[in-house]
Amino acid sequence: MAPPRRALIAVTSAHAPLYPGGKETGLFITEALHPFDVFRNAGFEVDLASETGKYSPDWLSTTDDWLKPNDRKIYEDRNSEFRRKLDNMLTPAQVNPDDYGIFFASAGHASLIDYPDAKGLQKIASTVWADGGVVSAVCHGGAIFTGVVDSNGAPVIKGRNVTGFTTKGEEEEGVLDTIKSWNRPTIEASATSLGAHYVSPPGPWDAFTQTDGRLVTGANPASATVTAEAAVAAFDKLK
Template sequence: MTPPRKALIAITSAHAPLYPDGKETGLFITEALHPFNVFKAAGFTVDLVSETGTYSPDWLSTTKDWLPEADRQVYEDHESEFRRKLDNILKPSDVKWSDYGIFFASAGHASLIDYPDAKGLQSIAANIYSEGKGIVSAVCHGGAIFPGIIDPSTGKSIIDGKKVTGFTTRGEEEEGILDTIKSWKRPTIEASAADCGATYVSPPGPWDAFTQTDGRVVTGANPASAHVTAEAAVKAFEAL
């Protein structure tokens, strides 16, 4: 039986100073908005969930270079479906995992902070994957959630033995924020993937659109990859 044509996009609840003048990281807007648009266009119902039912926008993701005008109009319109669902974001206790065929972890550097301990989100994803035989996907720093998404048949992360991508350590170095991540006592996505027994596949460059599919696990490298990663997740879903 094919899983339901519904997608659940996970959103980070965390926020922390990352940019100059103490500006904060949080949800990278397009990493949720672009997948939302892709899933809707493919005929999915889409819901948004975070571990605490709250979110903060990532400062950089709201700037002109990172939020194109068409996206800005949707994000700033409180009547748009995306913004309405963001303003009324669900908590894990509001969600029935069996309603969904795709779990998609959107990101922002803040994901490194809360996703590793987000037991509610991890449980939903694990059930969609193991019980529902659905797709689990993540973009950029969303892969921080994988260590806690356990396949009950192996007792290991669902990415154990799989090829995945995500934001590069080189990209962290170029942004000058590797020390900040270390201060959070969090591994980079590359290190986290290795810890899970996965093979990390690097994009051609830190900012190039790049996605990797391995069975029912679909990953993307960076903000530019959010759209193609969601498309790859839909393709994997259609192949079920």
């Protein structure tokens, strides 16, 4: 029996200064919005959850370069399905992991802060995996994998091909020192430490995704749509 055709999008609840003038990182809006649209169009019910039930938008993700007019219309419409679910975020305690066939970790640099210790979200992802569902993450969402384990307690990404935001990309953005000040590893370093095979995209900003069985990962904001599409494709192969 295939897992339920229902997806849970995890959202970071952290925020911290990252950009010039002290502007903050938080949820990179399109990394949740684009997968939400993909899943809904593929016939999934979709819920959003963060570790605390709260979120803050990433400043960069709300600029015109990253939030295009159609996306902005949905995000700023408090009556849109996406915005209503964002504004009424679930907590892990309100989620039954067995209800979901896809777990998808959206991101934003803030994910590096809270995802490694997000025990509630990690337990949900681990249960979805144990139930035979698809576990997916985009960009910095891979920070969640520090606590997503299989039935033997091993990281689900161990020995698997994964991608995520590149260390080179962090250098280009000039935020590597800030990440170090958070005492957090880059996604590349974290994946390697968990025994995964990190696969770099052709360039830090190129749309790029990796599928390894029921594990699906994407490299950056431009990869949010293709990663969600790959997660749906992996789900549709399940029996």
